[in-house]
Amino acid sequence: MDYIIEHFQDGADFSHLINHGPPVELHVHNYYEIYLFMDGNVQFFIDNQSLILKPGDLILIRNDQIHGPKPLGKSMYERYIIHLPRKLIIELSSKKTNLLVCFDPEKKHSLIHLTSPAREKLISLFDQLTAIYKSLDYGEDVLTNSLLTQILVLINQQFFHAPKIVPTNHFSDIIQKMLNYIQENITLDISLTSLEEQFGLSGFHLNRLFKKEVGSTIYQYILLSRISLAKQLLETHSNVTEVCFLSGFNDYANFIRTFKKITGLAPKQYAKQIYEQNKLDR
Known part of the structure; x- marks a missing residue:
């Protein structure tokens, strides 16, 4: 498999990519991004730092953050990516639960090292997204939003409870x-x-x-x-x-x-x- 890219309603999209990954220029976009690194050799620019990613690293990217991956060498690398409009995240939130919190600009770092159980659960939710999108069954839109909500809740739980880390910067x-x-x-x-x-x-x-x-x-x-x-x-x-x-x-x-x-x-x-x-x- 080289890649899967799926476009959902409301401007959201989901990608599961396994490829050589051409260099991506630094960029800033209008949606929020969830980037789960699975395997490979990649340097990632975020928060004015250059990070060498490890399997299970999760990067949360706001709609105003400059970022970009830089594959090292020519080996394949794997990642899951979800792009979410701010409007959709707000609509999936409640008065009690603000799902935008994990993207808070006041947070010191955008990187979370997921625990193994959280990583496996997140991958399972991502794979369910793929299955629902391919099925095109009745209620696909409702089920998609339900899974996106579960993903955001899980990520926010990790954001609050995962050990705080100081990433190693690899810039000269x-x-x-x-x-x-x-x-x-x-x-x-x-x-x-x-x-x-x-x-x-x-x-x-x-x-x-x-x-x-x-x-x-x-x-x-x-x-x-x-x-x-x-x-x-x-x-x-x-x-x-x-x-x-x-x-x-x-x-x-x-x-x-x-x-x-x-x-x-x-x-x-x-x-x-x-x-x-x-x-x-x-």
Whole structure:
């Protein structure tokens, strides 16, 4: 088997992938992602860190987090992935049980090492999703939502009770310093010249090192970081012009164009979408 990709209702989709996995550029998307690593040799960028994944590692990714897997070597690797719109997670929640909690932006790390029983139970639920989707029987949509709810409940239970871990970061010292510097100064004018002055190396050399380890150019990473910040700000700010400058863009037209290119939505559309979803959460 190379891969299975299934698209459910309400914009959710589920994938069980076993392949060589071409390199995936760093990205940020509009849905929440559940990524269960099963086997292989993969480096994963998340939380400004490079993590070497172990079988049973679960990564929870918000709709504003920059991330991306980087397969090491040419061996096959296996993973389960679920993409869920924020709206659907809210609809599956109750007043007592907020299923978005495990994606809380205040959490220190996005990685959970699942216990063996939790891992087996999660795989069983994933496999049931596959079986239901293939059957197309009466009630398939209801059963799908029931399984998605069980998956989210199990993950939140693990989020609350699993031992807290500090992942080992595999970036070199200079790349980690560059990533931290960019995040700390993302609202300022960051150029190759300013990075040369900060780190004492040529812009060409810095960009080459960055591309090799991070998988993105410095410029692309800065753009993604600014869009990520803009998405966070649009959840509480209705003034798009303010968000433009607060997220480090100094040109409004460029902000609108870049935001739409990366997210598929204009900033006002995105803000309206979040506002409508937040009303469901009340």
